[in-house]
Amino acid sequence: MIELKNIVVKFGDFTALHDINVEVKEGEFFTFLGPSGCGKTTTLRTITGFIEPVEGTVMVNDQDITHVPIEKRNIGIVFQSYALFPTMTVYDNIAFGLKVKKMRKPEIDRKVKEIAKKVDLSDEQLQKAVSQLSGGQQQRVAIARALVTGPAIICMDEPLSNLDAKLRVQLRNELKKMQKEFGITTIYVTHDQEEALTLSDRIAVFNKGYIEQIGTPNEVYNFSKTEFVCNFIGDINRLSDEVVSSVKAAGGEVDPGKHNYVRLERLHVNVEPEPGQVALPGRVTMREYYGLYIKYYIDLGSQTLKVIEKNDGVRIYEEGQQVQVILDPRDIMAYEPGEEIEVGQ
Amino acid sequence: MNRTLDKKLQPELLLRVFGVAFFAYLFFGFMLVPCLNTLTSIFNAKNPDGTSAGPFAVIEFFLAGTMGRFVWNSLKLALCLVVTVNVVGTSLVLLTEYFDIKGARILRMGYMTTMIYSGVALVTGYMFLYAGDGVVTTALKNAFPGFNKDWFSGFNAVLFTMTFACTSNHMLFLRNAIRNIDYNTVEAARNMGASPFKVLWKVVLPTLLPTLFSLTVMTFITGLCAMSAPTVIGYDSINPEIVRLAGSTPADESFPQARAALLSILLAMFTIVLLTILSAYERRGHYLSVSKTKAKLQKQKINNPVWNVVAHIYAYVLFIIYMTPVVMIILFSFQNYTAIKRKQLDFGAWTFINFYGKQDYTYQKGSGVTVTMENSITGVFSNDKTLGGIKLSFLMSAIAAALACVIVVVACNYIFKKKKSKLSGIILEYALLFPWLLPTILICYSYRIFFNNNVWYVGGQNLAYKENVRLLIIMAYTVTKLPFSLRMIKASFYAIDDELQDAARNLGSSGLRTFLKVKLPIILPSVLAVFALNFNALFTEYDMSATFHSSNATTYAMVIQGMLADATRGANMNALGRQCASTVFIMIVSGIVLYLVYGVGSRDLGERLEIRKKRRERWAKLTGRARKASAEKEGL
Numbered sequence: 001m002i003e004l005k006n007i008v009v010k011f012g013d014f015t016a017l018h019d020i021n022v023e024v025k026e027g028e029f030f031t032f033l034g035p036s037g038c039g040k041t042t043t044l045r046t047i048t049g050f051i052e053p054v055e056g057t058v059m060v061n062d063q064d065i066t067h068v069p070i071e072k073r074n075i076g077i078v079f080q081s082y083a084l085f086p087t088m089t090v091y092d093n094i095a096f097g098l099k100v101k102k103m104r105k106p107e108i109d110r111k112v113k114e115i116a117k118k119v120d121l122s123d124e125q126l127q128k129a130v131s132q133l134s135g136g137q138q139q140r141v142a143i144a145r146a147l148v149t150g151p152a153i154i155c156m157d158e159p160l161s162n163l164d165a166k167l168r169v170q171l172r173n174e175l176k177k178m179q180k181e182f183g184i185t186t187i188y189v190t191h192d193q194e195e196a197l198t199l200s201d202r203i204a205v206f207n208k209g210y211i212e213q214i215g216t217p218n219e220v221y222n223f224s225k226t227e228f229v230c231n232f233i234g235d236i237n238r239l240s241d242e243v244v245s246s247v248k249a250a251g252g253e254v255d256p257g258k259h260n261y262v263r264l265e266r267l268h269v270n271v272e273p274e275p276g277q278v279a280l281p282g283r284v285t286m287r288e289y290y291g292l293y294i295k296y297y298i299d300l301g302s303q304t305l306k307v308i309e310k311n312d313g314v315r316i317y318e319e320g321q322q323v324q325v326i327l328d329p330r331d332i333m334a335y336e337p338g339e340e341i342e343v344g345q
Numbered sequence: 346m347n348r349t350l351d352k353k354l355q356p357e358l359l360l361r362v363f364g365v366a367f368f369a370y371l372f373f374g375f376m377l378v379p380c381l382n383t384l385t386s387i388f389n390a391k392n393p394d395g396t397s398a399g400p401f402a403v404i405e406f407f408l409a410g411t412m413g414r415f416v417w418n419s420l421k422l423a424l425c426l427v428v429t430v431n432v433v434g435t436s437l438v439l440l441t442e443y444f445d446i447k448g449a450r451i452l453r454m455g456y457m458t459t460m461i462y463s464g465v466a467l468v469t470g471y472m473f474l475y476a477g478d479g480v481v482t483t484a485l486k487n488a489f490p491g492f493n494k495d496w497f498s499g500f501n502a503v504l505f506t507m508t509f510a511c512t513s514n515h516m517l518f519l520r521n522a523i524r525n526i527d528y529n530t531v532e533a534a535r536n537m538g539a540s541p542f543k544v545l546w547k548v549v550l551p552t553l554l555p556t557l558f559s560l561t562v563m564t565f566i567t568g569l570c571a572m573s574a575p576t577v578i579g580y581d582s583i584n585p586e587i588v589r590l591a592g593s594t595p596a597d598e599s600f601p602q603a604r605a606a607l608l609s610i611l612l613a614m615f616t617i618v619l620l621t622i623l624s625a626y627e628r629r630g631h632y633l634s635v636s637k638t639k640a641k642l643q644k645q646k647i648n649n650p651v652w653n654v655v656a657h658i659y660a661y662v663l664f665i666i667y668m669t670p671v672v673m674i675i676l677f678s679f680q681n682y683t684a685i686k687r688k689q690l691d692f693g694a695w696t697f698i699n700f701y702g703k704q705d706y707t708y709q710k711g712s713g714v715t716v717t718m719e720n721s722i723t724g725v726f727s728n729d730k731t732l733g734g735i736k737l738s739f740l741m742s743a744i745a746a747a748l749a750c751v752i753v754v755v756a757c758n759y760i761f762k763k764k765k766s767k768l769s770g771i772i773l774e775y776a777l778l779f780p781w782l783l784p785t786i787l788i789c790y791s792y793r794i795f796f797n798n799n800v801w802y803v804g805g806q807n808l809a810y811k812e813n814v815r816l817l818i819i820m821a822y823t824v825t826k827l828p829f830s831l832r833m834i835k836a837s838f839y840a841i842d843d844e845l846q847d848a849a850r851n852l853g854s855s856g857l858r859t860f861l862k863v864k865l866p867i868i869l870p871s872v873l874a875v876f877a878l879n880f881n882a883l884f885t886e887y888d889m890s891a892t893f894h895s896s897n898a899t900t901y902a903m904v905i906q907g908m909l910a911d912a913t914r915g916a917n918m919n920a921l922g923r924q925c926a927s928t929v930f931i932m933i934v935s936g937i938v939l940y941l942v943y944g945v946g947s948r949d950l951g952e953r954l955e956i957r958k959k960r961r962e963r964w965a966k967l968t969g970r971a972r973k974a975s976a977e978k979e980g981l
Contacts, residue, residue, distance in 0.1 A: 048851065050847060050850075070850050070851055071850060071851065071852070071853035071854070072853075075851070076851070077847070077848065077851045079844040079847065079848060080844065081842055081844050083842060083844035083845045083847065083848035085845060085848075085849075085862075085863050085866075086867060086949065086950065087863075087866035087867055087869075087950055088866075088950070089950070089954070096849070096852055096854070096862075097852035097853060100852055100853040100854050100858065101853060127954075128951070128954065129949065129950035129951035129953075129954050130950075130951075131949055131950065131951035132951040132954070132955075145848075145852070149852065149853075
């Protein structure tokens with residue numbers, strides 16, 4: 001469907017994208033994930049045509065669109081700010097692209113009402129100014145406007161970042177539902193790992209203009225290819241040399257020459273260790289109560305490990321309490337030091 | 346492929362070439378060349394016989410003669426104004442926004458009257474009240490026979506008038522600044538034991554300093570370039586002298602043109618230095634509130650009863666000073682000729698004649714013969730001269746205000762374009778800001794002298810000749826309004842989110858369509874506001890009108906000044922009544938303009954739709970009620 005081949009983008013002397021290669025399948029929900037300034041929006045804007053690469057090609061359905069003007073690419077965009085025209089009503093916003101295409105009025109009317117119904121906008125809301133709508137409703141207008149012209153692909157640039165946490169979660173679900181309903185290939189840009197993990201079929205993790213890993217949410221989370229991905233996705237403990245030595249001394253398979261990481265939920269407190277697992281004695285120094293789960297900070301002497309335990313209401317440990325942290329060496333993700341710099345080149 | 350590209354490029358290239366040519370023509374033809382001509386004319390003074398007086402003759406004349414008096418007088422006025430305007434302006438803002446003064450809303454309205462009542466209308470209004478035979482002076486003279494009836498003259502009168510005329514900026518900008526103060530900082534200071542006056546001195550005033558500094562510089566420039574007050578009241582400052590010299594010939598006095606040029610260049614130098622200081626100060630940055638949850642400023646009670654009474658008395662005395670001219674002029678505009686002549690209100694002499702209609706004037710000569718002067722009493726809208734002035738000013742102001750807006754919108758559209766050279770945008774911006782560095786009088790004087798010849802690039806025409814001068818005034822109006830228009834409209838362009846343009850492009854919209862359908866509607870309220878403010882300022886503009894004054898270009902401001910002169914000479918029966926009515930008319934026009942700009946113009950689409958909806962509901966309710974009533978009637 002979409003194929004980016006050896007894309008290089010430069011702004012003056014600064015290289016924003018280094019040899020980007022991505023393939024997005026038809027109907028897929030594909031996410032570009034990464035911290036600010038990593039190149040994810042630049043890649044999106046290269047696909048939409050706002051930025052022209054100095055090298056490489058952008059292919060859609062096997063056709064080279066690298067130099068095709070923006071308006072002829074048939075790609076809809078939902079902007080971060082939604083970019084709704086403030087001087088137009090909701091109806092006029094959605095109808096804008098159709099009017100540009102010089103469609104007849106009855107057809108425009110039919111199409112606008114049809115798409116409005118699909119994104120759950122009422123006739124009354126269509127006559128309102130965009131400023132009179134809530135954030136969630138504005139997002140629906142932006143989606144309707146992007147979809148009404150019948151694009152082959154829809155690109156979304158952090159469309160939930162302007163919303164409060166609760167609404168973000170609610171709209172995330174709606175977005176996924178809508179994407180499934182329309183069956184449209186979607187490219188989604190975000191720096192929010194949770195958003196990427198919950199929404200995407202596949203994720204490309206960006207860092208400093210390179211793609212570090214492309215994979216399903218499970219692959220990216222549980223089998224992070226690079227130290228950067230492992231650090232960026234979710235919370236994690238990097239094991240100190242002392243802890244690594246203890247694990248090794250207890251017969252665990254671990255390479256002290258590498259950077260060793262373990263996710264918080266893979267550690268357990270005060271459970272009976274199974275064969276192969278290692279028990280590390282420590283003291284609870286802090287406890288964060290989240291309701292669904294509890295996060296403990298456990299001082300092992302050489303380092304403090306973070307551990308997440310499901311809140312069962314019974315096994316709750318007090319600050320100062322002596323406990324044992326149970327670690328399975330198979331859960332350790334190990335990386336060569338400095339690996340993150342080399343990856344992608 | 347290349348051919349298609351060429352076809353596409355041709356109109357764009359043509360448009361670009363035309364744009365560059367137009368802005369170059371505007372900058373060189375109507376800004377740089379005329380002003381350079383003025384500068385060089387200083388060193389090209391001529392004797393009455395046409396021979397050269399030497400390159401430094403004017404400078405020597407300046408150093409040896411009395412010309413320095415005008416500079417000193419202007420500087421004195423500017424310096425004194427800085428003190429008086431800041432004291433009065435700051436106290437107006439503190440009294441209405443910071444301290445808890447009873448009736449602050451009414452006081453604020455009174456203090457803001459200068460926004461609809463300024464310029465020559467205000468000066469002539471003050472003359473109507475405070476001159477030797479003015480309303481207030483006459484009343485004071487009647488009450489206190491020893492009262493000096495000529496108290497309102499010269500420097501003191503100019504200073505008094507301009508002090509109260511120049512506080513509008515304080516009421517706009519300082520008020521905004523004080524409203525932006527985070528009240529939590531005041532509370533924190535109070536919590537640490539500071540008294541209200543200590544808080545004012547140590548917390549509030551320091552945050553206002555940048556605004557006060559800007560206002561000080563602007564006030565200084567206003568004082569230096571004062572025109573209407575010194576001319577009408579009579580004070581020898583630079584601007585009136587330039588206008589006088591511009592109308593003089595070498596036969597009357599030594600090289601008047603070169604002297605006028607020297608004075609206007611001196612004024613320009615002062616202005617440039619002051620604006621440089623201002624911009625350097627502004628670059629240092631303002632105090633920014635670091636508060637994320639700013640609290641609204643609460644009014645401070647003056648706990649000391651004596652100070653509280655003093656503050657109230659001071660506030661209301663200022664209110665009386667501001668309101669007296671307004672109220673008196675409104676009242677006298679509805680009084681008949683006799684009452685106005687006597688400068689005493691006559692509650693049995695109300696009339697609309699000063700506004701509309703004509704009347705005969707009948708009087709008895711010493712010999713007992715009754716003389717009737719037919720239609721010698723006329724209203725503003727029935728007097729040909731006044732109506733002519735209104736029409737001319739209306740047209741010229743509207744054209745110039747619109748031209749300035751169009752030029753600036755086109756320029757801003759280019760400046761904010763993404764794919765262009767950065768340098769060309771900067772050059773264009775500075776070219777349009779250029780007139781800001783020059784005093785209005787320098788531009789006008791330069792036009793008057795330079796275009797009083799057949800200039801090749803204006804079709805070989807003499808633009809100062811006969812009715813051509815109207816074109817020259819329009820150009821001067823336009824050029825002088827470019828910097829203000831640019832600053833305001835440029836700010837509105839910042840409000841256009843880049844993503845809006847991207848969205849429009851993505852939906853297939855062309856550059857022109859995006860401009861017309863997306864960008865223009867966003868900036869339109871600001872553009873219309875700038876148009877209205879430009880129009881408002883130009884409609885009764887005095888400085889340029891006085892410089893270009895001729896029988897072919899008598900603007901409304903000159904007509905108003907003429908009314909005062911007529912009244913002083915005793916000519917033209919109800920000149921003063923018409924002057925009062927004119928002022929009322931100006932107040933109404935300005936009031937409407939400000940309402941449209943700040944009231945209607947500031948509403949967004951959502952607010953407009955809401956109002957429309959409410960109006961429809963009200964109408965439906967009304968018609969529903971009417972229908973119900975008629976149905977009930979029919980039923981009966």
